[in-house]
Amino acid sequence: xxxxxxxxxxxxxLEFNLSAGENPMLTVATPPEFGGPENAWSPEExxxxxxxxxxxxxxxxxARRFExxxxxxxxxxxGKLEKTAAGLRFTGIDVSIEVVVSDKEAAEKADSLRLKxxxxxxxxxxxxxxxxxxxxxxxxxxx
Amino acid sequence: xxxxxxxxxxxxxLEFNLSAGENPMLTVATPPEFGGPENAWSPEExxxxxxxxxxxxxxxxxARRFExxxxxxxxxxxGKLEKTAAGLRFTGIDVSIEVVVSDKEAAEKADSLRLKxxxxxxxxxxxxxxxxxxxxxxxxxxx
Numbered sequence: 001x002x003x004x005x006x007x008x009x010x011x012x013x014l015e016f017n018l019s020a021g022e023n024p025m026l027t028v029a030t031p032p033e034f035g036g037p038e039n040a041w042s043p044e045e046x047x048x049x050x051x052x053x054x055x056x057x058x059x060x061x062x063a064r065r066f067e068x069x070x071x072x073x074x075x076x077x078x079g080k081l082e083k084t085a086a087g088l089r090f091t092g093i094d095v096s097i098e099v100v101v102s103d104k105e106a107a108e109k110a111d112s113l114r115l116k117x118x119x120x121x122x123x124x125x126x127x128x129x130x131x132x133x134x135x136x137x138x139x140x141x142x143x
Numbered sequence: 144x145x146x147x148x149x150x151x152x153x154x155x156x157l158e159f160n161l162s163a164g165e166n167p168m169l170t171v172a173t174p175p176e177f178g179g180p181e182n183a184w185s186p187e188e189x190x191x192x193x194x195x196x197x198x199x200x201x202x203x204x205x206a207r208r209f210e211x212x213x214x215x216x217x218x219x220x221x222g223k224l225e226k227t228a229a230g231l232r233f234t235g236i237d238v239s240i241e242v243v244v245s246d247k248e249a250a251e252k253a254d255s256l257r258l259k260x261x262x263x264x265x266x267x268x269x270x271x272x273x274x275x276x277x278x279x280x281x282x283x284x285x286x
Binding site: 001002003004005006007008009010014016018020021022023024026027028029030031033034035036038039040041042043044045046047048049050051052053054056057060061064070072073074075076077078079080081082083086087088089090121122124125127128129130131 | 144145146147148149150151152153157159161163164165166167169170171172173174176177178179181182183184185186187188189190191192193194195196197199200203204207213215216217218219220221222223224225226229230231232233264265267268270271272273274
């Protein structure tokens with residue numbers, strides 16, 4: 001069993017300090033559309049970012065385990081917040097991961113590992129949500 | 144409808160750059176228990192922090208709306224990650240919010256507003272999860 005603990009202290013207005021152990025302290029604020037300041041991390045962005053980065057972290061867990069040499073990797077995660085009958089809810093999160101590997105052999109190996117299925121099954125954050133997470137994973141050889 | 148977008152780029156090892164528009168870039172890494180470095184934000188901590196900070200942000204939304212003058216406020220959020228039959232999952236997140244208001248009248252007003260129920264209903268992040276979120280909200284007058 002693993003425990004993940006964070007502390008949050010109100011600063012002023014709609015701004016907060018988020019900390020966890022010795023991690024760099026993070027300013028979090030209500031998003032601008034709900035009255036907060038521009039250019040600060042909102043809880044909603046952190047949520048979407050946690051889903052994307054957990055899928056990516058899970059990808060690299062398997063890349064290490066199966067000795068898949070990654071050259072570069074970029075990813076994006078976008079979450080939709082919508083009014084539903086129950087209130088404002090995340091109705092979907094789209095995550096796209098693009099990986100470049102060194103050659104055709106490595107790309108074929110990635111294919112055979114069915115990594116998309118593994119990420120969907122083993123990423124603990126995306127698997128703990130009540131909203132659909134759509135994952136696109138593309139592994140390409142270097143051009 | 145609101146869109147929340149983040150970009151994540153692999154740096155090296157199990158470390159990533161997480162960005163969202165003009166927000167300060169954030170280093171995210173696989174947690175130490177899964178082979179990552181110490182003292183960096185993990186996706187799991189960001190996830191737990193997003194739940195806690197969204198509940199707090201929702202609290203301040205209502206505090207503004209109902210003109211509840213808050214003197215100080217601290218909060219913590221702790222998530223449990225456990226092995227289940229389906230794999231590693233968050234099985235519960237405990238959030239505690241302690242608010243200090245100026246006098247007895249304000250504390251009574253907070254009581255009458257049933258803020259705990261409102262936060263549980265209207266916080267969009269905690270309401271989008273498939274794991275139980277237990278909230279404790281204590282509003283006290285200044286000693």
